[in-house]
Amino acid sequence: MKFVAFERAKQGTGASRRLRITGRTPGIVYGGTAEPTLIELDHNALWHALKKEAFHASVLQMEHAGKTTEVLLRDVQYHPFKQLVLHIDFQRIDANTKMKKKVPLHYSGEENSPAVKVDQCLINHIATELEISCMPKDLPEFIAVDLSNLTKGHSLHAKDITLPAGVTVVAPGSSNPVLVAVVATKAEAPTPQEAAAAAGDNKKKK
Structure with missing residues (x-):
């Protein structure tokens, strides 16, 4: 521009x-x-x-x-x-010197992920941008992140995404920050074994 x-x-x-x-x-x-x-x-x-x-x-x-x-x-x-x-x-900027810059994260595909389609989980975007290091010629306008493979009980970290060529993540305080978290929308019903164990505990307390 x-x-x-x-x-x-x-x-x-x-x-x-x-x-x-x-x-x-x-x-x-x-x-x-x-x-x-x-x-x-x-x-x-x-x-x-x-x-x-x-x-x-x-x-x-x-x-x-x-x-x-x-x-x-x-x-x-x-x-x-x-x-x-x-x-x-x-x-x-110097065309021959690496630079640091925060760039936006563009998320897509979460509605097609098993976490959403199968388990009705909520997808929480922890980070909306990511600080990177690269040469000026390699600076991306944004980083595309595909969430279509998200599953329940798993989070997406910086090391899980594919970065453009020549780009590395700068993450002060964390070598692999969380970008996206999967959150269950409701508590699951206990399994028969868990229900039996809970009933046993209640009898012992009485």
């Missing part, structure tokens, strides 16, 4: 407030070998771009001062109740 950024001459709270009144959003671009650059963007164009998933999880082409630079969206600050972007941060 491409977007256009303009040079921002002034910084500070007052300057940013005046900029927003004119329909512009203040921002910054940092990283790489260049110094951080203050920018401003057309707010309406930015607002619509932010509604697209690819704008959050793709390498972006930023046109600025007659040059095109590859960047990643790193942070967005929204107004607490107005439809207003207060500030936005981008990071320059």
Whole structure:
């Protein structure tokens, strides 16, 4: 995706407030070998771009001062109740250096899984995105996850999914985080052996 950024001459709270009144959003671009650059963007164009998933999880082409630079969206600050972007941060990327980025998980097929069709279980999506490491050229817009083989009593972990070529999972605090859990909707009736054992226990208590 491409977007256009303009040079921002002034910084500070007052300057940013005046900029927003004119329909512009203040921002910054940092990283790489260049110094951080203050920018401003057309707010309406930015607002619509932010509604697209690819704008959050793709390498972006930023046109600025007659040059095109590859960047990643790193942070967005929204107004607490107005439809207003207060500030936005981008990071320059190096095509020859691995990067880390959170990308969305697109789940499908759960309605055809044995867990749902046979056992009427609920599928709980524990994670909606996954942090990955890859070269910029290998960054996926999303990761597709097929749930059609889910069965009762089993969860889906990061190591269970097929990742695009060149992509590895970054999972701080866990080497294999849970992505999806299968939850039974009701308690099962006890087996005859379990019922007999329970009845025996009740007699002993009396």
